[in-house]
Amino acid sequence: MTSLEGQFLVAMPGMEDERFAESVILLVGHGEEGAMGLVVNHELENLRFADILDELDLGDPDAVIRLPDPIRQRAVMRGGPVEKGRGFVLHTADYHSGNTYKVTEEIGLTATLDVLKAMAFGPAPRAALFALGCCGWSPGQLEGEIGANGWLTAPFDPKLLFDIPVGNRYEHALESLHITRATLSTQAGHA
Secondary structure (H helix, E strand, O other): OOOOOOOEEEEOOOOOOHHHOOOEEEEEEEEOOEEEEEEOOOEEEEEEHHHHHHHHOOOOHHHHHHOOHHHHOOEEEEOOOEEEEEEEEEEEOOOOOOOOEEOOOOEEEEOOHHHHHHHHHOOOOOOEEEEEEEEEEOOOHHHHHHHOOOEEEEOOOHHHHHOOOHHHHHHHHHHHOOOOHHHOOOOOOOO
């Protein structure tokens, strides 16, 4: 199978694993060693970016309190069931550190504290999404799940990642494929 790195996985309605029901996942890595991705449409309801800054002691508490509400109240995404305590930031290519992995020409992935500090205190990437945890697949596992009608694939769209409200991302991903929930079937078809 061709690498799907930089594309979205969209969960089918019959997804048996409840952790991924109605999920949209950006694949940040896919190759012979397996695959890795981040769920981009499920927020951790009781956690905000300022809570992470406080927990990690990433700034003077007074400075954190004075941050503008859009920064303090930034959503924290549930990136997946693997490494749930580790943070990952998907961000525009205008931010780059020595620890940034290039996912596409437009998007990088950084999993070090420097990007969190930049998001809070500058210079921040133009757009960013912060997630705790990730998704992982062993070699051949993802291909098997796609073949078993567990996932659709959709091309990368920066609007889906950064501009569409979190609660609308699943529908938007389906619309990008010119389908709706009503037109999806839980049955696989193979020619």
